[in-house]
Amino acid sequence: MTLTSTASSRTSPRRQGLLLALLCVAQFMVYLDISIVNVALPSIQESLGMAAGDLPYVVTAYGTVLGGFLLLGGRLADVFGRRRVLQIGLTVFAGTSLLAGLATDPAVLIAARGAQGLGAALVTPAALSILMDAFEPGPARNKALGIWGSLTGIASVCGVLFGGVLTDGVGWRWIFWVNVPIGLAAVALAPFVLPESREPARRRFDVAGAVVLTAGLLLLIHTLDQAVELGWDSPRTIGGLLLAGALLIGFVRIELRTHSPLLPMSIFARRTLRTANIVSIAVMGAVVTLFFFASLYMQQVLGWTPMRTGVAYVPLASSVAAAAGVASVLVTRFSPRVVLVSGLVVTATGLLMLSRLGLDAAYAAEVLPAFVIVGVGLGLTFVPVQIMALDDVDEQEFGVAAGLVSTSQEAGGALGLAVVSTIVLAHIDSIVEAGRETAVAAQLSGFQLAFVAAACWVLGALAVVLVDRVLSRR
Structure with a gap:
């Protein structure tokens, strides 16, 4: 496949505009789903008969898995192809959004939200690296990053707004179903709009590092989410933080020893x-x-x-x-x-x-x-x-x-x-x-x-x- 610099040089301004639009739509969905469920939680609780203690997991399952798998998603994109990983992520995101909207059991909804987070973790780093690859450093890239950077705030606000509109209108299930046609359309358009790029030479994948890092990040973010409810002096909070710290330290040791690190320590x-x-x-x-x-x-x-x-x-x-x-x-x-x-x-x-x-x-x-x-x-x-x-x-x-x-x-x-x-x-x-x-x-x-x-x-x-x-x- 082409090197990133070659892909950048052959991307025309018109195609750059289409590329940026597609990537922003994909990333907008990811950020939107962080906040869109908040307004719908009371309706979800009543519809599925969820216990009050289980309700926060509808929110945290998504964010926890998203945060835990982002670094792995970024490395997968570099090694196996950024467009390919983006398409896989969008497919997972759309499919699990459909499942979340169809859920009649709280456990199914929470599991689907976690799987949505996995799809989002593949989409986000792949999309941003494609953007960086397609725009040369300078005004063009800065303008693209300006649009990209604004998505966090805009999508978070739109999530609250759309969540209220859809829940009060067609029902809470549509806060998930709306992702399905958008995600699948993006998957279909990707080969025609996005160039493919990856590392010049495919290297051996760092499986051990991927497992330890992902487990450490999942545990860390989950423990932080639960610290408010359990308290910082709770044995579960203390134990979770200690175990997460041990896993992350173990990950650093693995990366320093492997020839093909998931996260090269030299980057720091x-x-x-x-x-x-x-x-x-x-x-x-x-x-x-x-x-x-x-x-x-x-x-x-x-x-x-x-x-x-x-x-x-x-x-x-x-x-x-x-x-x-x-x-x-x-x-x-x-x-x-x-x-x-x-x-x-x-x-x-x-x-x-x-x-x-x-x-x-x-x-x-x-x-x-x-x-x-x-x-x-x-x-x-x-x-x-x-x-x-x-x-x-x-x-x-x-x-x-x-x-x-x-x-x-x-x-x-x-x-x-x-x-x-x-x-x-x-x-x-x-x-x-x-x-x-x-x-x-x-x-x-x-x-x-x-x-x-x-x-x-x-x-x-x-x-x-x-x-x-x-x-x-x-």
Whole structure:
């Protein structure tokens, strides 16, 4: 097969546009399914007779498997062909979406959600590595990454909105079935739109490393998801974290000894990629915290309906998209780090504005400005992070680098929400037990603390970028 540089040089601008559109549709479905089920959970519970304790697994099964298999998906794409792996992933995603919509038993639905996550884990790194392969470094690639970077925020918001519309309209099963025709159409179009690329020479696959890494990541993300409910001092939480740490350490030892590593340790010698992954962990911790607690704030404190809550996010998503487009231009005039620093500062400012909202905040005067500022900050952040994560990576390792940054985002989201939720719930409980405030006032205080904690995640990322900049000048 062709080398990535050859594929890039023969991809015409018109075909690049079709290629980008197809890849964005595929990735949009992946991100959409992270949030689309949230609004539908009460309907799913009533329809299937699910126990309240099993309901979170409808959400976490997808995210856990997605995060656990991303690095494996990236390496499979590099070794066996990126278009091929993308098509397999889309087929799995469409098939399991059909199964999820047909489910009449909670166990079947949860299993189908996990299998959806597996398909998504094949799609995401393959799609991003194809994008990097098709666009030459410079303005064209930066613009493509700008569009790609905006998908996270836009799809997350659209998931809440579409979930409400479909559930209230044709029923909750259609939040899954809508993926089927889109996914299958993308599979059929892929050979006509997407070039194939892989490593120049197929190497022996690192089976041992793949098994140990995937098990370690699955256990880590699952343990983080459960830490809020079980507590950080729970034997299951402590044991899960220790075992996950042991598996990941074992994976590093395997990679240092094998001749064909799943994740070459030399990739971490690239300072820019290393910084981008740390920033991804912190930023996605803040993003997941934002969506989780902002949704609770608007519904439990302001008393809004799920539909109104979803619509309230639309300006945030629009701001992400607009700012990502601006960022794709700015990174060609300034360094990605400069744009990233600006984005992190703006994001933290918007989150701190949210922490000042009260019991009767007006949407137009208070919530909307904060959402727009956060959206602009995230748009200015996502694009340079993607560029930094992939810009200095060898072409034959696009897939594994894409899988690495996506894994950092998934792990960061789970870690951020677990840590902040633990702090917030303890804070709310302490206020309620003291009897100093009403239940709603206690919730408000907790949600305000959550937005401050999210801002701290972003400021931590800012500190990492600034320290990296100082070190790079030495």
